Amino acid sequence: MALMITDECINCDVCEPECPNEAISQGDEIYEINPDLCTECVGHYDEPQCRNVCPVDCIPNDPDRVESQEALMAKYEHLMAAKA
Template identity: 60%
Template structure:
């Protein structure tokens, strides 16, 4: 499941540089996560780094609109980071 930044976000800029998939950017009011790029850090870390660095509890949560299992997150990771190798 991709992650979602809620309205509790204080725009502290902690999460955006930590995302290994470049999935976080500033939105209309607060930071947003691109669900097409979010792998919950599968392939990089055990725990999503954005959740680890966020100073406000329960601000970055699972997105109920984007239910994905671990296999789907791994597939997304491979496509984001190894798609040029797969094309060879």
């Protein structure tokens, strides 16, 4: 499943550069994750890098975007093919 950033976000700017898919961007009030680009770092890392660096633990799974590991890998492969 894709990840999301909750309103506990303090806009510390550390998550955005960690995302290998460029899925994180500054929103109107807090950072946001584009679920179409988020693979939970599948294909890049063993665990989501944004969660590793978040000082306030405000990046849970998005309950509206449930995806299996296979679906996340397929999304990763599609994103990498689009970059090529």
